[in-house]
Amino acid sequence: MNNNQTIEKLKQMRLGAMAQLHLQHIKDNRIENITADEYLALLIDHQWEDRQNRKIERLLKQAxxxxxxxxxxxxxxxxxxxxxxxxxxxxxxxxxxxxxxxxxxxxxxxxxxxxxxxxxxxxxxxxxxxxxxxxxxxxxxxxxxxxxxxxxxxxxxxxxxxxxxxxxxxxxxxxxxxxxxxxxxxxxxxxxxxxxxxxxxxxxxxxxxxxxxxxxxxxxxxxxxxxxxxxxxxxxxxxxxxxxx
Incomplete structure (x- = not known):
C-alpha cells in the first residue's frame, strides 16, 4: 500500500488530523528518525488533541x-x-x-x-x-x-x-x-x-x-x-x- 492510499483511507475513517500530520512527515522526510511505536503514538496523540479541540469549540458554540x-x-x-x-x-x-x-x-x-x-x-x-x-x-x-x-x-x-x-x-x-x-x-x-x-x-x-x-x-x-x-x-x-x- 502506498502513502497516498494510506492517507486517503485515514481521511475516509475521519482521521483527518492524523492523515494531515502523516502527509507532512512524509514531505519533510521525518519518518526515518523515529521508531514505529513513537510514530504511531505521535499520530494518535495528534488526532486525539484535534478531536478534543473540536469538541470544545462545539461546546462553546452551543453554549x-x-x-x-x-x-x-x-x-x-x-x-x-x-x-x-x-x-x-x-x-x-x-x-x-x-x-x-x-x-x-x-x-x-x-x-x-x-x-x-x-x-x-x-x-x-x-x-x-x-x-x-x-x-x-x-x-x-x-x-x-x-x-x-x-x-x-x-x-x-x-x-x-x-x-x-x-x-x-x-x-x-x-x-x-x-x-x-x-x-x-x-x-x-x-x-x-x-x-x-x-x-x-x-x-x-x-x-x-x-x-x-x-x-x-x-x-x-x-x-x-x-x-x-x-x-x-x-x-x-x-x-x-x-x-x-
Missing amino acids: GFKQQANLADVNYTQNRNLDKNMFTRLGTLDFITRKENIILTGASGVGKSYLAQALGHQGCMMEYKTIYTNTARLFKKLKLSKVDGTYLKELGKLLKADLLILDDFGLQSFDNHARETLMDIIDDRYNKASTIISSQIPVSAWYDIIGEGTIADAILDRIVNSSHRIDLKGESLRKGALKNE
Missing part, C-alpha cells in the same frame, strides 16, 4: 454566550465584594461535580453576567455541556414550545446540560406559565445538574417576585439551599470603563 469571558480576566481589583479565594475555588468546577448551584446578585453592571459566563466558558473547556440563556427569553421560548408540542423535548435539552446559566433572573414579573416552567426546570435539575442564576434582584425578594407561595417555596427550597451565593457590590464596571476612555 450561546453573549460575550467572551475568561476566568483569567476576572477583575479582583474593584471593590465589589468578590472574594478571590472563593471564586478561584468555584473555578475548579467542583460545584458541578457535586451538583451544586451558584447565585450571583448585585446591581446592573457589577459583572454578574461576566462571572457566570467565565465559569461557563471554563465548563466548556473542561468538556461540560453548558447552556447560557436570558431567563425571560427562555420562558418565552418554552411557552411557544407548549403550543407546538415540543415542551418536554426542550426541557430534556436543559436537563442534559451539565451547567445551565439563567441570566437576568426576575427582571420580568412571573405569570402562571413562568412559575410552572421555572418549577419544571429547577425540579428536573435538582441534585442532578448545576445551575447558575444571575439577578439584579436580591434573593430576599425572590419569593414575592415568583408569587404563588407554594410554588415559590418549592423553587427556593431547591435553589437557595444548594447554592454558593455571591452578592456583588460597588459601582457599575461599565461606568468605570467609560471614565477611562
